[in-house]
Amino acid sequence: MAEHKWTMIVDLDKCTGCQACVVACHAENNVPIASETEVVRGRGLHWIRIERYWEGEFPNVKAKFLPVFCQQCGSAPCEPVCPTYASYHSEQENLNIQVYNRCVGTRYCGNNCPYKVRYFNYRAPEFDAPLEQQLNPDVTVRGAGVMEKCTFCIQRIRRAAETANAEGRPIADGEVQPACVQACPSDALIFGDKYDPESRVARMTPHNRQFKLLEHLGTEPAVYYLKGGETHVGD
Amino acid sequence: MTQITRRNFLKVSAAGTATAILTGCGGERWVELVPYVVAPEEQLAGVPTYFASTCRQCPAGCGILVKIMNGRAVKIEGNPEHPVNRGRLCARGQAGLQLLYNPDRVPGAVEQSERGSRRYTPIAWNEAINRLYEGLNEAGSRVAIWLGTTTSGHLVDLFTLFADAIGAQPPVRYDLYAGYNGYNVLETASEGLLGTAALPAYDLANADVIFSFGADYLGTWLNATGYGVGFGQFRAQPYGKRGVFVQFEPRMSNSGASADRWVPVRPGDEALVAQALVRLIADEGVGPAERVEAARAAAADVDLEAAAASCHLTVAELAALARTFAEAQRPVALPGAALAGRDNALAAVAAVQTLNLIAGTIGQPGGLLPAQALGDAGLRPAVTSSYGDAQALVARMQAGEIDVLLVHGANPVYEMPPESGIVEALANVQTVVSFNPLVDETAVYADLILPDRVYLEGWGYEVVTPALGGLPVVSSQQPVVGPLHDVRATGDVLLTVARGLAGAAQALPWEDEVAFLRERITALPVGAFGGEGPDLQWARFQQFGGWWPAQAPQAELPDVEVGGVAPVAAPQYQGDEGEFPYHLHLFMNPLLGDGRGASMPWLQGSPDPMTTISWQTWVELNPVTADELGIQTGDVVRVTSPFGTVEAPAYVYPAIRPDTIALPLGQGHTDSGRYARDRGANPVRLLGGEPGDNGANLMWSNVRVKIERTGEQKSLARFETTVEEAADAHPPI
Numbered sequence: 001m002a003e004h005k006w007t008m009i010v011d012l013d014k015c016t017g018c019q020a021c022v023v024a025c026h027a028e029n030n031v032p033i034a035s036e037t038e039v040v041r042g043r044g045l046h047w048i049r050i051e052r053y054w055e056g057e058f059p060n061v062k063a064k065f066l067p068v069f070c071q072q073c074g075s076a077p078c079e080p081v082c083p084t085y086a087s088y089h090s091e092q093e094n095l096n097i098q099v100y101n102r103c104v105g106t107r108y109c110g111n112n113c114p115y116k117v118r119y120f121n122y123r124a125p126e127f128d129a130p131l132e133q134q135l136n137p138d139v140t141v142r143g144a145g146v147m148e149k150c151t152f153c154i155q156r157i158r159r160a161a162e163t164a165n166a167e168g169r170p171i172a173d174g175e176v177q178p179a180c181v182q183a184c185p186s187d188a189l190i191f192g193d194k195y196d197p198e199s200r201v202a203r204m205t206p207h208n209r210q211f212k213l214l215e216h217l218g219t220e221p222a223v224y225y226l227k228g229g230e231t232h233v234g235d
Numbered sequence: 236m237t238q239i240t241r242r243n244f245l246k247v248s249a250a251g252t253a254t255a256i257l258t259g260c261g262g263e264r265w266v267e268l269v270p271y272v273v274a275p276e277e278q279l280a281g282v283p284t285y286f287a288s289t290c291r292q293c294p295a296g297c298g299i300l301v302k303i304m305n306g307r308a309v310k311i312e313g314n315p316e317h318p319v320n321r322g323r324l325c326a327r328g329q330a331g332l333q334l335l336y337n338p339d340r341v342p343g344a345v346e347q348s349e350r351g352s353r354r355y356t357p358i359a360w361n362e363a364i365n366r367l368y369e370g371l372n373e374a375g376s377r378v379a380i381w382l383g384t385t386t387s388g389h390l391v392d393l394f395t396l397f398a399d400a401i402g403a404q405p406p407v408r409y410d411l412y413a414g415y416n417g418y419n420v421l422e423t424a425s426e427g428l429l430g431t432a433a434l435p436a437y438d439l440a441n442a443d444v445i446f447s448f449g450a451d452y453l454g455t456w457l458n459a460t461g462y463g464v465g466f467g468q469f470r471a472q473p474y475g476k477r478g479v480f481v482q483f484e485p486r487m488s489n490s491g492a493s494a495d496r497w498v499p500v501r502p503g504d505e506a507l508v509a510q511a512l513v514r515l516i517a518d519e520g521v522g523p524a525e526r527v528e529a530a531r532a533a534a535a536d537v538d539l540e541a542a543a544a545s546c547h548l549t550v551a552e553l554a555a556l557a558r559t560f561a562e563a564q565r566p567v568a569l570p571g572a573a574l575a576g577r578d579n580a581l582a583a584v585a586a587v588q589t590l591n592l593i594a595g596t597i598g599q600p601g602g603l604l605p606a607q608a609l610g611d612a613g614l615r616p617a618v619t620s621s622y623g624d625a626q627a628l629v630a631r632m633q634a635g636e637i638d639v640l641l642v643h644g645a646n647p648v649y650e651m652p653p654e655s656g657i658v659e660a661l662a663n664v665q666t667v668v669s670f671n672p673l674v675d676e677t678a679v680y681a682d683l684i685l686p687d688r689v690y691l692e693g694w695g696y697e698v699v700t701p702a703l704g705g706l707p708v709v710s711s712q713q714p715v716v717g718p719l720h721d722v723r724a725t726g727d728v729l730l731t732v733a734r735g736l737a738g739a740a741q742a743l744p745w746e747d748e749v750a751f752l753r754e755r756i757t758a759l760p761v762g763a764f765g766g767e768g769p770d771l772q773w774a775r776f777q778q779f780g781g782w783w784p785a786q787a788p789q790a791e792l793p794d795v796e797v798g799g800v801a802p803v804a805a806p807q808y809q810g811d812e813g814e815f816p817y818h819l820h821l822f823m824n825p826l827l828g829d830g831r832g833a834s835m836p837w838l839q840g841s842p843d844p845m846t847t848i849s850w851q852t853w854v855e856l857n858p859v860t861a862d863e864l865g866i867q868t869g870d871v872v873r874v875t876s877p878f879g880t881v882e883a884p885a886y887v888y889p890a891i892r893p894d895t896i897a898l899p900l901g902q903g904h905t906d907s908g909r910y911a912r913d914r915g916a917n918p919v920r921l922l923g924g925e926p927g928d929n930g931a932n933l934m935w936s937n938v939r940v941k942i943e944r945t946g947e948q949k950s951l952a953r954f955e956t957t958v959e960e961a962a963d964a965h966p967p968i
Contacts, residue, residue: 013477014467016453016493017844018825020460023326023837027310033840036850036914039952049954050844052492054889058857059499059547061890063492063845128338128909130719131836133307137281182312185323185463186453186470229495 002094004171005194006152006222007201008181010067013209013228014188017050017065021180021189025069027134028153028179030141032125045119047150048180064229067189069180070117070150071213072096074220078109078118086147093157094222098149105145114214118149152191153178173199194222280305286715287314287780289697291690292327292334293828294384294412295319295458296697296708298780299328301715308332308691308716313460314780318702319710320460326826326841328460333835334689335719339908340672341686343721350667350680353906360723363685368732370666374638376402379628379664383410383644384418384619385831387695387712389752390643391617393726393743397733400742408617409625411650411829411919414933415821415900416456417575417584419621423931424570424584425606429597430793433606433616436701437567439465441601443472444563445480446512446556448505448587449571453490454844455823456572461703466493479559483508483546484573486820486855486897487890489844496556499892501545502818502936503806505574506583508553509590510535510803511542515557516593522561529593530561533797565601566594573820576936578927582803589797598792606700607707607788614709614755616698622933623926625651632660639666643687643725648676649830649904649917652933654878654924670725673834675907687725692718694726694748696756696781705787709759713777724748756782809923810877810939817860819876819938820897821918827901833911834904843899846886847954852915855888855897856942864942871947874898876940879920884949896942 025031025048034044048069055062076096078087086102087109089095098109098118110118124144127135135141138155142148157176164171173192181189192199201224209226278284283302290297290311298317302310311331315322344363345355358366371378378401380394386408394406413419418434426432439445439452439462452462469478482494485502500508514537516522517530543553560566568590574583588603596602609615625647631637633656640661651657661667661680669681672689687693695712702708726748733739745751756776757769763785766772776782808818823829824843832838842849854872856864866872872885874896883898891897902915927934 011470014470016463016466017489018453018459018463019326019841019844020324020329020463020825022841023329023826024324026837026841027329027332033836035840036952039840039849039954040950044840044842044849044952044954046841046954049842052845052847052955058859058889058891058893061487062497063487063890065492065844130336131333131338133336134309134332136309137304179310182322183324183329185320185325185460186467187464188467 002091003195004092005094006072006157007192007194007205008152008223009190009201009204009226010223011188011190011226011228012064012066013226014186015050015065015067015228016186016188017052018185019050020183020185021048021067022046022050024179024183025150028136028139029151030135030139032121038122043122047117047119047148062229068115068117068213070096071115071219071221071223072152074222075218077112077114077219081108081112083108093154095152095154098147098151100140100142100146100148103146105147107147109147114217114219118147121146121148170196278305283309286713287711287778288691288715289695289710289712289780290324290328290331291385291387291712292331292831293455295460296699296710297324297328297458297460298710299324299331300780301691303715306716308335317710317780318704318706318708318783319458319699321464321703323460323464325460325463327828327832327838330832330835330837331691333837334672335691335716337673337834337908339674339834340689340720341674341684343686344723345684347682347684350682353674353679355674355684360721363683364728364731366683367668367685367728368735370639370668371401371732371736377636377638378403379632379637379640380406381628381640381642381645381647382406382408383646384408384413386644387690387693388617388697389695389748389755390726393729393748393751394643396742397729397739400733400739401736402738407620407624407628409620409622410645411900413619414622414625414650415576415823415829415935416572417580417932418619420575420580420584420928420932421570422618424581424588427585428588428795429605431606432618433700436604437569438601438604438705439567440468440703442469442565442567443476443478443601444560444566445469445478445569446560446566446590447480447482447490447494447569447571448509449484449573450569451488451490451571451822452569453493454488454825455828459825464703479563481556481559484571485818485892485895486822486888487845488822489825491890492845497890498546498548501892502573502820502895503577503808504542504545505571506579506586506803507537507542508546509568509586511537511539511553512557512560513589513593514539515554516561519554519557521558525595526561526593529595529797533589533593533800535800535802560590560594565596565599567591567596567602568594573936575932577934578807578937579804580928580932582801585801586803589801592795592797597795604701604705605792607705609698609700609707609709609759613758614698616700621926621931623930626655626924626926629655629657629660632664635663637664639668640664641668641670642677642681643670646671646675646677646830646907648680649907650919652878652919652922652924654922656924672722673908676905679906685725685728686720686722688714688718688722691715692722693724694752696752702783706783708781708783709756710781711776726751760784806937808937808939809934812939815876815939815941816894817940817942818892818895819874819921819940820891820895821900821935822897823900827899830901830904830917833901833914834908836910839910842954846888848886848951849954850914850952852881852883852899852902852918853886853951854883854942855886855891857891857893857895858887858889859893861885861887864944866944869948869951871945871949872942873945874921874940874942876921876938878923878938881916881918881920882945883916884951886951896940
């Protein structure tokens with residue numbers, strides 16, 4: 001039995017599409033920036049992306065934002081297809097782990113992921129000196145030929161767990177904040193341990209606006225989306 | 236602070252000595268390096284240290300915490316205690332590391348013997364400072380200072396004292412951020428309404444209805460991060476109340492995308508619509524009696540049919556919006572950038588502020604917040620100059636009245652329309668000195684570049700009043716890492732040269748900029764973090780990231796009343812409607828802002844929220860317009876105004892009026908480093924040089940353009956896929 005169930009809630013009523021989470025994630029996780037040519041080729045990469053959907057036609061047109069990142073599935077399609085066990089389920093954190101130095105780049109996981117949140121390093125990342133000094137020493141820089149994806153900032157989870165362990169106490173709610181959650185101005189992202197009944201995510205779920213992405217596939221995502229865009233009652 | 240890199244550390248260890256003496260980066264002074272055998276108190280391997288400072292990526296003045304590991308800045312986070320942004324930080328704020336570690340920073344003082352040659356010769360700082368001194372000494376009062384809105388408040392204050400002492404005109408504080416958003420117009424309007432010339436602030440967190448007239452307050456307007464925090468609270472009010480947000484703008488911004496109702500108003504008619512709402516509140520008698528009465532006092536004679544038609548609404552639908560506003564508990568109206576970008580700017584902003592007057596929420600929760608006094612420390616928010624002031628300086632340069640031009644934090648050659656004559660005017664200035672950290676478009680025309688420390692290396696403060704919750708704030712900026720290059724703080728350079736100049740020596744007696752900062756800060760009353768005595772007060776100021784009182788002081792509200800009917804002149808457009816059939820709309824996206832984001836790859840490579848395009852400039856047009864003109868996404872088009880031309884690929888955008896063409900600001904740099912250079916187009920080229928509204932503001936939102944295909948194609952670097960494209964890649968099971 002896992003000790004934690006790290007869970008994210010995305011309140012679509014508050015997401016303004018401002019990209020603060022996207023850049024915060026690049027900074028925290030050493031995610032390389034794809035050049036213009038690479039983006040044109042469809043090889044751009046962000047561990048968190050904000051999808052924008054249009055509804056209706058002018059003048060009654062609406063845009064809707066949907067932040068999408070690894071859903072940390074309870075029954076993850078990416079895990080069983082990995083021939084090298086680079087993609088596996090962690091017992092401790094209840095997360096989908098990607099072990100970069102096991103990965104041989106078959107990209108089966110990326111093909112099998114229904115959310116398209118796994119990104120392949122088509123080339124080795126380059127950081128023009130002295131930009132390499134911005135790199136976070138808590139996170140590996142992935143080389144060419146390796147799949148990568150959102151980790152819920154597992155380095156922050158581990159650091160908080162070690163601090164709490166050293167102080168002989170459980171991790172407090174709010175002590176772990178992935179970079180995206182920390183940056184989000186409008187509090188659209190909420191993160192915590194669902195197994196802690198006092199945590200904000202546990203108290204907020206089940207929620208009357210809640211849904212999960214592609215729920216019918218049975219992937220059991222650890223990310224809850226709260227429907228936005230219309231007046232609702234209760235929060 | 237000593238910068239200890241791993242390499243230096245290894246060198247020292249290998250030498251087998253307990254201490255070693257190495258020269259600092261530039262050789263200007265000796266630095267003692269102690270290996271980690273005797274670790275600095277705050278340094279533990281693998282354990283980060285956080286320093287509080289102030290973000291300088293836009294003028295808002297957000298508080299930041301910078302995470303330092305082994306002498307390197309590795310992450311910028313929001314300061315949770317800070318009243319401006321409450322621990323949150325936008326995309327540009329996150330990217331500040333890429334200004335610090337930008338590979339194209341000017342590594343030390345350089346001279347350029349032939350302007351525009353881009354050949355720079357390093358010179359010693361002593362020589363550079365001497366040359367600056369000689370230039371200033373000969374020029375006397377024929378000196379001009381051009382600052383930007385991200386120039387630290389302490390430099391604005393020092394330069395102002397300096398200019399006064401040598402008899403020169405006060406510094407011009409103008410850049411595209413201020414010009415586009417009409418900060419000067421907003422300040423003037425606030426002075427008229429509240430008695431203080433300061434940028435307005437709105438308590439969105441406690442509002443229940445927001446009517447925004449083109450204010451992209453969730454993107455780049457005033458304090459986008461703070462307003463983002465407010466918006467989150469606005470959407471989660473007690474008892475499940477969600478707030479109603481209506482956005483009036485010709486092209487959907489990312490704020491507009493979050494609106495409950497997006498109203499595509501014709502460019503120029505925003506003030507007309509605001510007046511129509513007042514008229515409807517008065518005529519229909521909706522809302523509390525005092526609001527109806529106030530509306531009746533202010534209601535102008537408005538053609539309701541025309542106002543509704545310019546919004547693609549019926550009069551009944553517009554009346555329903557008026558009812559929503561009037562019947563709300565705490566409605567608020569925001570005057571956006573486009574209002575300030577035309578000839579009737581002040582009257583248009585006033586028309587929107589009239590809605591706030593009618594709401595009766597000025598100085599109340601959910602309303603327009605008044606500026607707060609900061610005690611007797613001599614600190615006040617730095618005011619911005621108008622485009623007209625900048626244009627007047629260009630004219631003086633052109634007339635040969637300026638011998639020395641000092642530029643800090645602004646990039647006029649990129650930011651001013653070519654029609655303003657800025658490039659020609661620079662040729663008439665004997666000595667141009669740039670203090671900017673990159674070789675930007677203006678530095679190309681400079682004789683001397685004396686790079687300042689970037690904000691993560693340097694000292695400063697920023698006065699923000701009011702911030703969220705109505706608190707007055709003096710935000711603290713301190714070095715979080717040692718200088719990466721042989722750069723000198725501009726404040727110190729200025730104080731050094733001032734010592735030799737008649738008049739200036741007495742006016743600027745401080746030994747260095749830190750002495751000046753300390754004197755100013757310790758004169759403040761005791762703030763939220765206490766601190767008895769100047770030493771403790773100064774320490775707390777740095778430790779907590781600034782000064783603010785524990786509770787918002789009771790503001791003295793000026794007697795504000797609806798001042799009767801204020802007519803707004805019909806908008807005048809630049810360009811003949813027959814020749815130039817479309818309205819031009821410019822916008823800043825939350826990544827590149829006014830163009831200073833372009834030198835940072837994180838901001839270049841992250842997608843624009845609405846189009847998902849990165850690295851490029853594009854031209855947005857409505858699908859109907861695109862069909863009529865036979866233009867498809869990816870066709871390179873030529874946009875021509877009466878003043879200039881730009882070319883960029885088209886992007887068919889569903890949420891823009893068919894009579895409007897929109898372009899993002901920020902690209903089209905010829906310099907500013909490898910990531911910015913030769914990429915996209917600068918739509919400022921489409922604007923005229925003459926200021927509008929009695930010579931005050933940059934007229935960017937009343938320009939007409941025509942558009943035509945060039946016959947070329949360019950692939951757009953976008954992250955989105957359409958349903959058809961996705962179906963090709965992944966056939967349905």
